[in-house]
Amino acid sequence: MGPADLVIEVRGLRKAYGPVVAVDGLDLEMTRGEVLALLGPNGAGKTTTVEILEGYRRRDSGHARVLGEDPQHAGAAWRARRGVVLQSCDDVVDLTVRECVHHFSHFYPAPAQPDEVIERVGLGAKRDARIRSLSGGQRRRLDVALGIVGQPELLFLDEPTTGFDPEARRGFWDLVRDLAGEGTSILLTTHYLEEAEALASRVAVISGGRLVDMGPPGELGGRHDRPAEVSWLGPDGWQRTSTHEPTRLVVQLQAAFGGEVPGLTVRRPSLEDIYLELIGAAGAEGGGAPAEGSPARRRTAPAGPPARARVGAAAKAPAEAPAEAPAGGEP
Numbered sequence: 001m002g003p004a005d006l007v008i009e010v011r012g013l014r015k016a017y018g019p020v021v022a023v024d025g026l027d028l029e030m031t032r033g034e035v036l037a038l039l040g041p042n043g044a045g046k047t048t049t050v051e052i053l054e055g056y057r058r059r060d061s062g063h064a065r066v067l068g069e070d071p072q073h074a075g076a077a078w079r080a081r082r083g084v085v086l087q088s089c090d091d092v093v094d095l096t097v098r099e100c101v102h103h104f105s106h107f108y109p110a111p112a113q114p115d116e117v118i119e120r121v122g123l124g125a126k127r128d129a130r131i132r133s134l135s136g137g138q139r140r141r142l143d144v145a146l147g148i149v150g151q152p153e154l155l156f157l158d159e160p161t162t163g164f165d166p167e168a169r170r171g172f173w174d175l176v177r178d179l180a181g182e183g184t185s186i187l188l189t190t191h192y193l194e195e196a197e198a199l200a201s202r203v204a205v206i207s208g209g210r211l212v213d214m215g216p217p218g219e220l221g222g223r224h225d226r227p228a229e230v231s232w233l234g235p236d237g238w239q240r241t242s243t244h245e246p247t248r249l250v251v252q253l254q255a256a257f258g259g260e261v262p263g264l265t266v267r268r269p270s271l272e273d274i275y276l277e278l279i280g281a282a283g284a285e286g287g288g289a290p291a292e293g294s295p296a297r298r299r300t301a302p303a304g305p306p307a308r309a310r311v312g313a314a315a316k317a318p319a320e321a322p323a324e325a326p327a328g329g330e331p
């Protein structure tokens, strides 16, 4: 793997907000075409990291390259190559869905067809609805639409499915898989472990602003080498045992029972089991207040290359702008 294959390269990344160290020497690499999920407790530094990589926030120190450039200094052409879905957005509430997606499409040199994007995120029936009338999950779908309308090479999704109903979540997973299949590299944060398992080629667990472990979901924390837990209903009640050779045990049980083994289950540790173990071992309490409770969260909307040239943006100034605005970037 040469450097050209890396869409994200981060070494020793550090960012503090006053006394709060949000990112504390993070190392991370992401390969072109990969879907990488960032996992970690509230306050672990995921959003801060993602915002630095998006070019929205300045780092204090460390090395960062995204699509071959330093996100802090990259210009409009670079911004058009990445798409952004922020953790929380206030939308352009008086526009219709269609007007909004069309509006944002104009910021990109090679946008997708806005009406197709609206269909793709499952908002076809709401295309003429005002944004203020959308439900929480529908608004989130609109955020996703704004993130992908520019046909980005690299898509950042910060908790994209929070508030989605289960069916919408599955629909979104299909969309992410399609985008990945088309060659889009995707950096995703999520608190849904099954989402990471379903989508990610690799997951990175961060805690206290540091990388705890990284690997394919099936191998994280040596998951594939862990013993299986076999349980069954024996003559004296429920039995449970842990073994590296579950097949052999099941065959023995089958012989002992003369056929079907009552209540048989064979369970390997889930990604959630491993995640909780890693986070516990890292001694994590998250290092700070949940991001949602932080008064200084940036709550403004998306996504286009002129990152803050969005309708209504003037009403909601980003928490740390202009100090955090990319050099030479935004107004």
Ligand SMILES: Nc1ncnc2c1ncn2[C@@H]1O[C@H](COP(=O)(O)OP(=O)(O)OP(=O)(O)O)[C@@H](O)[C@H]1O
Pocket: 017, 020, 021, 022, 040, 041, 042, 043, 044, 045, 046, 047, 048, 049, 087, 286, 287, 288, 289, 290, 291, 292, 294, 296, 297, 298, 319, 320
């Ligand atoms: N704009 C800000 N000003 C001050 N402190 C901040 C700001 N943004 C984040 N923090 C703090 O930095 C730390 C990391 O926050 P961050 O939002 O990056 O975490 P996160 O991993 O995204 O959490 P969550 O899972 O809750 O979204 C937290 O302690 C948070 O309170």
Ligand SMILES: [Mg+2]
Pocket: 046, 047, 048, 087, 158, 291
């Ligand atoms: Mg966050």
